[in-house]
Amino acid sequence: MDPLDPNAPADYLVGHIEEALARDPRVNEQGLHVTVTGGRVLVDGTVSTPARHEAVAAVVAELLPGWTVSNQADVADYPEPEAEAMEALS
Amino acid sequence: MIRVAAVGDVHVGKDSAGTLRPHWQHLDERADIFLLAGDLTKRGLPEEAAVLADELRGLRLPVVAVLGNHDYESDREKDLADILGEVGVHVLEGDAARFDLAGRRVAVAGAKGFGGGFPGAMGSDFGEPEMKAFMRHSRTAADGLERALASVADADVRIALMHYSPVEGTLRGERLEIWPFLGCYFLAEAVDRAGADLAVHGHAHGGSEKGVTPGGVLVRNVAQPVLRRAYTLLCLGADVPVGAEAG
Numbered sequence: 001m002d003p004l005d006p007n008a009p010a011d012y013l014v015g016h017i018e019e020a021l022a023r024d025p026r027v028n029e030q031g032l033h034v035t036v037t038g039g040r041v042l043v044d045g046t047v048s049t050p051a052r053h054e055a056v057a058a059v060v061a062e063l064l065p066g067w068t069v070s071n072q073a074d075v076a077d078y079p080e081p082e083a084e085a086m087e088a089l090s
Numbered sequence: 091m092i093r094v095a096a097v098g099d100v101h102v103g104k105d106s107a108g109t110l111r112p113h114w115q116h117l118d119e120r121a122d123i124f125l126l127a128g129d130l131t132k133r134g135l136p137e138e139a140a141v142l143a144d145e146l147r148g149l150r151l152p153v154v155a156v157l158g159n160h161d162y163e164s165d166r167e168k169d170l171a172d173i174l175g176e177v178g179v180h181v182l183e184g185d186a187a188r189f190d191l192a193g194r195r196v197a198v199a200g201a202k203g204f205g206g207g208f209p210g211a212m213g214s215d216f217g218e219p220e221m222k223a224f225m226r227h228s229r230t231a232a233d234g235l236e237r238a239l240a241s242v243a244d245a246d247v248r249i250a251l252m253h254y255s256p257v258e259g260t261l262r263g264e265r266l267e268i269w270p271f272l273g274c275y276f277l278a279e280a281v282d283r284a285g286a287d288l289a290v291h292g293h294a295h296g297g298s299e300k301g302v303t304p305g306g307v308l309v310r311n312v313a314q315p316v317l318r319r320a321y322t323l324l325c326l327g328a329d330v331p332v333g334a335e336a337g
Contacts, residue, residue, distance in 0.1 A: 028101070028132045028160065031295040031315065046295070046315045048132070051105040080113060081319040083093070083120065086288075086308065086326055 004063045010036040017041065017063060026055035032073060042070045050075055092191055092247055093120065095151075096312040097321035098127030098292020101160060102142040106132075110145040113320035118150035120323060122191040127292035127312050128158025128202060128253025130174070135164050139173040147177045152189050154180045156200040158253035158293060182251065184234025186242045196249070197242035199284075201235035203254030203277045203291070204228040207270030232276035239284030247326060250281045250289040250307075259301025260311035261294050278303040288326060 001024070004016055013036045021043075022030045029052065032045035041060050047053050057071045095117055100110060117124055131138035146153055155174060157167055171181035180187040182200025189196045206213050206228035215225040235250060242248055255261055255273030264272060272294045281289050282305030289303065292313040299316055301309035312322050 025133055028103075028163070048101045049103065049105045049109070052103070076314060078113075078314065078318055078320045081317070081321060081323045083323045083325055086324050 001059075001062060003065055006064055006067070013041075013064070017043075017060060020059055020063060021056060024055070024059045027052050027059055029056075032056065040068045040070060042072060044072045046074045046076055048076050092194060092196055092326045093122045094125060094249065094288070094290075094324045094326055095121035095123070095321045096125040096127060096290050096310065096324065097314050097317065098253065098290075098311075099129040099158070099295060099313040099315065100126070100142070101129055101132045102138050102145070103132035104137060104141055106138075107141050107144065110142075114145065114149060117321075121151060123189065123196065123198070124149065124151055124153045124321075125198065125249070125251050125290055125312070126153065126155035126179075127251060127290055128156045129160040129292060129313075130155060130157065131161050131170065133163040134161045134166055134170060136166055136169045136173055139170040143173050143177045143179075146174070146179060149178075152180070152187070152191075153178065154182060154187055154198045154200065154251060156182050156202050156251050156253055158202060182238070184231075184238055186238040188242060188245065194246040195244070196247045197245035198249045198251050199235060199238035199242060199286070200251040201231045201238065201277075203231045203235070203252040203256070204274060205254060205271040206274030206276060208258050208273070208275045211266075212270055212274070228274045228276055232274065232280040235277060236280035236284045239281065239286055243285065248286045250277075250286040252277055252289070252291045253293050255291050255294050255297070255301075255309075255311065256281055256289055257301045257303055257309050260291070260297050260299065260309055262298040264294055264296045272297070278305075278307075278309075281305070281307050288324070 035042040186199040256277035295315040
């Protein structure tokens with residue numbers, strides 16, 4: 001993917017970064033939230049594996065070389081559930 | 091009582107090998123049936139489905155799945171269903187599977203579903219061919235779900251399994267602007283017309299866990315980022331007989 005124009009309005013940068021994170025085969029996450037401000041890119045949300053977490057930063061760095069990437073996404077690591085009784089029918 | 095374990099959006103890739111099985115290998119001790127609500131793989135590749143199949147291989151309870159949008163990314167959805175079928179997973183799309191569980195006839199009817207929106211804020215089967223195709227795909231998926239539920243009307247317990255959301259209630263938390271991409275009321279209408287005891291879906295990672303259809307069927311969003319648990323475990327009919335009429 002070609003680098004983005006770093007002088008483009010932040011809204012457009014956000015749109016292109018979110019699209020790249022959804023489509024890049026290293027990540028393929030649609031639910032990540034991107035914020036662009038002051039030469040910094042913040043990414044929040046959840047990814048499934050540590051490898052995808054690393055890839056988020058790599059993809060953003062390729063799009064905006066030299067910018068600071070704050071990768072605040074969580075890696076899914078979930079506990080076992082408690083059983084829950086449901087009322088059968090309303 | 092039927093114990094239903096369910097999770098969606100596990101997004102298995104080649105980097106997921108060995109991460110899910112520790113949570114699943116003793117599921118039969120806690121649950122009677124395991125539902126997977128779509129987005130089983132990261133980008134719909136057969137090698138990703140093979141990783142998931144290894145995670146599921148030999149589980150000693152029925153496993154029923156629908157595919158999600160990620161599973162269609164590489165145009166290999168039929169191969170995915172075959173690979174999972176080889177380890178005993180029932181992959182549904184407009185059809186149903188039946189089981190005898192804890193002395194009850196349990197049926198799961200499944201369809202991926204699609205977007206389209208909800209009354210007052212939805213697309214129409216009108217205008218450009220692309221828009222018509224979008225809404226017709228949603229209609230086709232919902233019609234398949236309704237037919238599948240109707241085909242198992244004699245079951246003691248019926249569960250509707252889909253990827254996209256049938257209701258707005260489980261989308262609370264998601265930005266309103268994207269709700270038409272997250273679900274469609276056609277699915278809820280199908281569930282209410284054909285009847286079900288529970289509707290389960292995924293897809294809405296930022297949504298809410300609990301909802302209900304306009305006709306009163308309980309809905310659960312089991313997308314793993316919503317659950318923040320390895321899966322959810324629902325005990326249907328723990329207090330009153332499943333299938334009892336509302337009193």
